Amino acid sequence: MSAGDLATIKEMLLSSGYDEKAINYYLTRPNQGPLENADHVTELTGPCGDTMKCYIKVDQGKIEDAKFQVLGCPGAISAAMALADLVRGKDLSGALEVKDGDVFRELVNIPDQKQHCIRLAVKTLAKAIEEYREKR
Numbered sequence: 001m002s003a004g005d006l007a008t009i010k011e012m013l014l015s016s017g018y019d020e021k022a023i024n025y026y027l028t029r030p031n032q033g034p035l036e037n038a039d040h041v042t043e044l045t046g047p048c049g050d051t052m053k054c055y056i057k058v059d060q061g062k063i064e065d066a067k068f069q070v071l072g073c074p075g076a077i078s079a080a081m082a083l084a085d086l087v088r089g090k091d092l093s094g095a096l097e098v099k100d101g102d103v104f105r106e107l108v109n110i111p112d113q114k115q116h117c118i119r120l121a122v123k124t125l126a127k128a129i130e131e132y133r134e135k136r
């Protein structure tokens with residue numbers, strides 16, 4: 001992507017209500033999967049049709065690492081990237097306590113109509129943790 005394209009995308013996201021921090025998560029994708037040697041991988045499709053794949057690596061009951069692959073909108077991508085940062089190092093119960101509002105605060109701001117994208121990220125991670133617990 002050229003610098004001009006990037007600037008245009010950034011401009012569009014800013015004007016539609018994304019904070020710089022959310023845009024940065026979207027553009028740099030620091031927690032994009034796949035994750036090598038994940039202990040569990042799961043997938044969830046939201047009502048909008050967007051799909052997320054969540055990889056978790058668990059060490060002694062803690063999320064050592066989490067990554068996401070997202071087929072979806074900037075809201076979904078930024079939410080998944082932020083959520084992975086928020087849960088890394090937490091134990092499984094602590095990770096399940098990270099809610100939509102926590103992800104929203106991490107992103108600072110995304111458009112109102114994108115709140116369900118945060119929901120999808122939180123639900124996908126919860127599914128990964130629940131399935132991981134069940135198989136053990």
Ligand code: FES
Pocket residue numbers: 046048049050072073074075076114116117120
């Ligand atoms: Fe579907 Fe954002 S529009 S997750």
